[in-house]
Amino acid sequence: MDFGVFDLGLVDFQEAWQFQRKLFTDLKTGSSASTLILCQHHPVITLGRLTDKKNILASEQELKNKGIQVHRIERGGDVTYHGPGQFMAYPVFNLNHFKKDINWFLRQLEEVVIHFLSDFGIKAARYNGLTGVWVNRQKISSIGIAIKNWITFHGLSLNIKKDDLNNFNLIRPCGMDIEMTSLETILGREFEISKLKENFIEKFRIQYTTTEGSP
Amino acid sequence: MAKVFLPELGEGIQKATVSYWYFKEGERVNAKDDLVELATDKATFNLPSPCPGTLLEIFFREGDTVNVGEVLAIIE
Numbered sequence: 001m002d003f004g005v006f007d008l009g010l011v012d013f014q015e016a017w018q019f020q021r022k023l024f025t026d027l028k029t030g031s032s033a034s035t036l037i038l039c040q041h042h043p044v045i046t047l048g049r050l051t052d053k054k055n056i057l058a059s060e061q062e063l064k065n066k067g068i069q070v071h072r073i074e075r076g077g078d079v080t081y082h083g084p085g086q087f088m089a090y091p092v093f094n095l096n097h098f099k100k101d102i103n104w105f106l107r108q109l110e111e112v113v114i115h116f117l118s119d120f121g122i123k124a125a126r127y128n129g130l131t132g133v134w135v136n137r138q139k140i141s142s143i144g145i146a147i148k149n150w151i152t153f154h155g156l157s158l159n160i161k162k163d164d165l166n167n168f169n170l171i172r173p174c175g176m177d178i179e180m181t182s183l184e185t186i187l188g189r190e191f192e193i194s195k196l197k198e199n200f201i202e203k204f205r206i207q208y209t210t211t212e213g214s215p
Numbered sequence: 216m217a218k219v220f221l222p223e224l225g226e227g228i229q230k231a232t233v234s235y236w237y238f239k240e241g242e243r244v245n246a247k248d249d250l251v252e253l254a255t256d257k258a259t260f261n262l263p264s265p266c267p268g269t270l271l272e273i274f275f276r277e278g279d280t281v282n283v284g285e286v287l288a289i290i291e
Binding site: 048074076077100101102103104105131132148149 | 224249254
């Protein structure tokens, strides 16, 4: 099953969230097809359904001073940070047309990132029970999704720029004591996010349109 | 009367945690209304109401763990 692509560029978290909801409704009523949304966010902390608020380490004042908004949302997972140095991918997919299996969908997301990174010679891995993608036991990609009527929203973030990683110190990412890494940190050179998108979309397409489970 | 079961969510997923009830016991629901949200490790999942009626009884509260196949609630 194929899907459309929307690139929103650098937007507020809420704008992308509202856009996902609109697409979700359109998809539910049959007036649009499955769509992959790509974007970057202004600095924001989001709390999933299973979040313990203690996992935000910074004070409200500190977050305010840094201009970082906090949103509680309906995705799975704990707390995370998003900023302009990350690549966000929100697949609003109707799994009735792919495969009605939450684990399958999550593992496919991880595979997209693993294949994307392997083009740079990076060997990334996933660990059982720890959804996300890891390089040398540091996390490079976080995943949190929501599913309604077997339609998915929310998705994954992939750390590209190294400057943005400092803001992870404001939280305990995913409620765990883990270190984050980025494409720039691993390879020691700079990347422009806009130039990476085509390859990322291609990996998404390969993973979701040609793998087992796709009709 | 209709029982609301936790359906198969995917290979290897045997249970989920109730994260949010959209209705209280005694309230009217329409078919396909979002009834309850459940969470697995990195995903939340909404169960719609299977039919119109009254949400008669809830067997698992927010924070409780439910196994696939167990009855979450009864709608009459």
